[in-house]
Amino acid sequence: MTLSATFLGTSGAVPTVERNTSALHVRREGDAFLFDAGEGTQRQMMRYGTGFDVDAVFLSHVHGDHVLGLPGLVQTLDFNDRDSPLDVYTPRGTGDEVRSLVTAIGATPSFRLDVHEVAPGETVLERDAYGVEAFHTEHRTNSVGYALVEDDRKGRFDREHAEELGVPVGPKFSELHAGNPVELDDGTVVEPEQVVGDPRPGRKLVYTGDTRPIDATVAAAEDADLLVHDATFSDQDAERARQTAHSTGGEAGRIAREAGADRLALTHISSRYGGAVGALKADAADEHHGETILAHDGLTVDVPYQ
Structure with missing residues (x-):
């Protein structure tokens, strides 16, 4: 049963030549989701071959670097004669902004676009054998993170x-x-x-969006197979991270360690570092004793069963 994450955009608020703004494509077998959709997301989808068969979009918050790709994507889906509804999930209090953004040029898609406001603690999507849950994050606006959590699997048959x-x-x-x-x-x-062993845990993939390092992420990411965490700044710029409500690499590593996450992927990397981003990974690896990944655009991470 495939579960994979493809990083379509790993930059902070400002894109660079190497990094686009925030977007993560997640595929679980036949289902496909987008977590955030920064400017240029649809072109990244073409470039990295994810396809456009997106079932839902989950927005962590409505800052431009996380949502400006949504209108273009919706227009392309319309041009491609999409007829199935598209569900867009966004933090409570931001639904009208998302609707206005999508229709800003005066066009309404021919397919149904349903915008759902969500709050921390809600299971926002339920599918056979898994669900997507929203959890609290701490940024400069209404924001949430999301956890894709699979049900336990049957024990092994002897x-x-x-x-x-x-x-x-x-x-x-x-x-x-x-x-x-x-x-x-x-x-x-x-x-x-x-003749049947104990139930075996399913997989868990957690995406924070932009956030300070907080206990809510530790709880949501407990025993996660993959935690995708904001790591905008290096530890030497920790004060700047506090001022802008982001996290450092070391702070992301600490959250992953406390949560017992198997793997940590660092994203939302500030453009100030250019290509000199090794310090962020080193800061995180000093704290997290599992695998630490410095994400880059086009990287696909497969999430196997434990």
């Missing part, structure tokens, strides 16, 4: 032991794996717990 207990190969295997006891020809009842 076929060898089932056969030892006399369960015939066939439908009774499926019944046991589904959690139902089965009766054998001699009247013996085999319970699921005899």
